[in-house]
Amino acid sequence: MPDQVTERPVAGRPIDTRPVIELADVCRDFPSQPPVRALSHVSLRVGRGDYLAIVGPSGSGKSTLLNVLGLLDRPTSGHYRLDGTETTTLREKHRTRLRGQRIGFVFQSFHLLPHRSVVENVMLAEIYTGQPRAGRRGRALAALERVGLTHRVDFRPGRLSGGERQRAAIARALLGNPSLLLCDEPTGNLDSRNTEAVLGLFDELRAQGMTIVVITHEQEVSTRAGRRVRITDGTLLEE
Amino acid sequence: MDVRDLVGEAVAGMLARPVRSALTTLGTVLGITTLVVTLGVAATAGNQIVGRFDELVATAITVEVPETEHVPLVEWDAIDRLTRLRGVVSAAALAEGKDGANLPVRSNDLVDPARVTTQSLSVLAASTGLPEALRGRMVRGRFYDAGHVRRGDRVAVIGDQAARLLGVTRLDPAPAIFINGHAYTVIGVLGDLRRERNLGSAVIVPPTAGRRFGLRQVSRVLVNTDLGAAALITRQAPAALSPGNGDMLQVVAPPSPTRARDQAQEDVNALFLILGLVSLLVGAVGIANVTLVTVMERVAEIGLRRSLGAARRHIAAQFLLESTLIGLTGGVIGASVGVVAVVAVSAAKQWTPLLDARLAIAAPVAGALVGLLAGLYPAMRAARMEPADALR
Numbered sequence: 269m270p271d272q273v274t275e276r277p278v279a280g281r282p283i284d285t286r287p288v289i290e291l292a293d294v295c296r297d298f299p300s301q302p303p304v305r306a307l308s309h310v311s312l313r314v315g316r317g318d319y320l321a322i323v324g325p326s327g328s329g330k331s332t333l334l335n336v337l338g339l340l341d342r343p344t345s346g347h348y349r350l351d352g353t354e355t356t357t358l359r360e361k362h363r364t365r366l367r368g369q370r371i372g373f374v375f376q377s378f379h380l381l382p383h384r385s386v387v388e389n390v391m392l393a394e395i396y397t398g399q400p401r402a403g404r405r406g407r408a409l410a411a412l413e414r415v416g417l418t419h420r421v422d423f424r425p426g427r428l429s430g431g432e433r434q435r436a437a438i439a440r441a442l443l444g445n446p447s448l449l450l451c452d453e454p455t456g457n458l459d460s461r462n463t464e465a466v467l468g469l470f471d472e473l474r475a476q477g478m479t480i481v482v483i484t485h486e487q488e489v490s491t492r493a494g495r496r497v498r499i500t501d502g503t504l505l506e507e
Numbered sequence: 508m509d510v511r512d513l514v515g516e517a518v519a520g521m522l523a524r525p526v527r528s529a530l531t532t533l534g535t536v537l538g539i540t541t542l543v544v545t546l547g548v549a550a551t552a553g554n555q556i557v558g559r560f561d562e563l564v565a566t567a568i569t570v571e572v573p574e575t576e577h578v579p580l581v582e583w584d585a586i587d588r589l590t591r592l593r594g595v596v597s598a599a600a601l602a603e604g605k606d607g608a609n610l611p612v613r614s615n616d617l618v619d620p621a622r623v624t625t626q627s628l629s630v631l632a633a634s635t636g637l638p639e640a641l642r643g644r645m646v647r648g649r650f651y652d653a654g655h656v657r658r659g660d661r662v663a664v665i666g667d668q669a670a671r672l673l674g675v676t677r678l679d680p681a682p683a684i685f686i687n688g689h690a691y692t693v694i695g696v697l698g699d700l701r702r703e704r705n706l707g708s709a710v711i712v713p714p715t716a717g718r719r720f721g722l723r724q725v726s727r728v729l730v731n732t733d734l735g736a737a738a739l740i741t742r743q744a745p746a747a748l749s750p751g752n753g754d755m756l757q758v759v760a761p762p763s764p765t766r767a768r769d770q771a772q773e774d775v776n777a778l779f780l781i782l783g784l785v786s787l788l789v790g791a792v793g794i795a796n797v798t799l800v801t802v803m804e805r806v807a808e809i810g811l812r813r814s815l816g817a818a819r820r821h822i823a824a825q826f827l828l829e830s831t832l833i834g835l836t837g838g839v840i841g842a843s844v845g846v847v848a849v850v851a852v853s854a855a856k857q858w859t860p861l862l863d864a865r866l867a868i869a870a871p872v873a874g875a876l877v878g879l880l881a882g883l884y885p886a887m888r889a890a891r892m893e894p895a896d897a898l899r
Contacts, residue, residue, distance in 0.1 A: 340813070367816055
């Protein structure tokens with residue numbers, strides 16, 4: 269399949285032609301009265317280096333899909349392969365490890381620890397992944413350089429602008445070269461200028477070969493993605 | 508996860524809310540301080556009490572003199588030989604024969620069938636050193652002296668309880684009491700006895716006066732010695748009191764002080780230990796409460812850590828270590844404050860501070876243990892959180 273080997277290689281990792289995400293007939297039911305089906309027979313394939321936007325109104329199942337994609341939740345039925353690994357049958361500890369090593373999360377509310385410096389927040393990403401302590405600060409600084417935040421290394425998040433906070437969070441997500449950058453409303457708390465800065469950063473990362481999945485309800489964000497799918501009442505439709 | 512990372516995260520978590528951590532630590536500080544102070548002061552005070560108790564008991568000797576038909580085994584003046592021995596602080600001879608026990612004593616000669624004016628009191632004859640030998644003092648008046656004895660004066664000294672029974676409240680009118688119908692002038696009231704307290708209800712007369720009541724022979728000799736001299740005096744007293752017949756005297760030596768000390772200290776320690784443990788329990792509840800609140804406040808952080816690859820055990824370990832560190836810090840501060848307090852109390856009371864070194868080491872460990880136990884439930888709650896819920 270030579271057409272799949274088109275993306276740039278990520279530093280230190282051999283070219284991998286497998287799709288990053290393969291969802292096959294995934295359902296997610298919540299046991300309430302009556303039971304709620306948040307995802308209904310969702311199938312999705314995201315190739316390496318894709319930039320995908322998942323759009324949909326509130327309550328459509330976006331967050332459930334993000335949780336399933338991020339290995340934060342298990343589907344009730346169906347299959348989910350991440351980087352070629354079937355995750356639905358994995359034990360909890362293996363899912364946790366896979367999540368730490370392969371997925372970088374970017375949240376709407378940044379989730380930066382307020383009492384830690386920017387670089388310490390970024391370094392946090394390596395604590396649970398088994399990376400050696402030696403050189404951790406250097407790798408965190410490199411990630412911060414990637415997002416253009418080297419001038420704020422020792423600042424506390426409280427002293428950063430919204431855009432800078434999100435860039436710090438992206439740097440944290442990038443540390444360890446994940447296969448997938450999973451972003452949940454990444455510009456939801458940003459003004460238009462900072463939104464543009466973050467989207468520009470996504471463009472750059474995409475150009476570097478990073479696979480990005482953005483869940484958003486903002487038109488501007490979804491149009492910047494190369495590919496867009498819409499979720500409505502738990503059902504996914506390609507646009 | 509590297510242990511250094513775990514410790515680093517726990518310390519950072521603790522320092523992230525310094526005021527709260529300090530206030531939480533305060534609970535353990537108070538608990539451990541109370542524990543150390545109570546145990547330390549108990550040991551110190553106990554030692555002091557026991558020391559005094561020992562001093563009282565360890566220096567008191569009683570020589571029992573059997574009654575003989577003709578020549579008494581101990582003469583009244585034998586006390587002078589005894590007091591000359593090195594180590595004897597005070598001594599007195601007593602005659603408490605069967606005849607002298609519980610004689611009718613009344614304070615006036617009136618016979619009133621409507622009132623009980625006659626008391627049945629113990630009457631005994633004693634040598635002049637009795638107040639010192641009883642470790643008491645003259646509450647009122649004076650004790651009779653060698654002159655009274657030599658002249659055979661009909662004087663009496665009564666115990667403070669006997670004085671109350673007989674209604675003797677003042678000595679300036681030279682009140683008389685009637686012992687078995689014989690009038691005696693009360694010249695003193697003896698009280699605050701630390702030895703032979705039952706003599707507080709006795710009537711004491713000079714040996715020369717006691718003959719009238721059959722109190723001729725010395726029946727007991729009370730001896731007080733210097734601290735540490737009791738054993739020596741126990742051996743020497745019989746010969747000094749009754750040369751040639753010393754072996755017929757029975758010397759009651761002080762009991763072993765070690766056993767008494769251990770028992771008293773155990774009693775004191777058990778009481779204070781319970782107090783300290785209750786304080787510590789209060790500290791533990793404080794830590795548990797605050798840690799639980801902290802967990803609830805840090806739900807988003809827990810979610811973030813889970814998204815970064817933290818397993819449940821990592822989350823549990825971090826919160827458990829945080830509460831343990833808070834307990835340990837409280838334990839170290841509490842132990843330090845406690846030791847200083849024990850020394851300060853001892854200095855103020857002019858006591859010798861007595862603190863088990865193991866306590867100073869065990870206190871921080873106890874604090875850490877309290878923190879660990881207090882953090883168990885909150886840590887479990889944190890670890891059980893589903894990452895998707897925590898991030899919501």
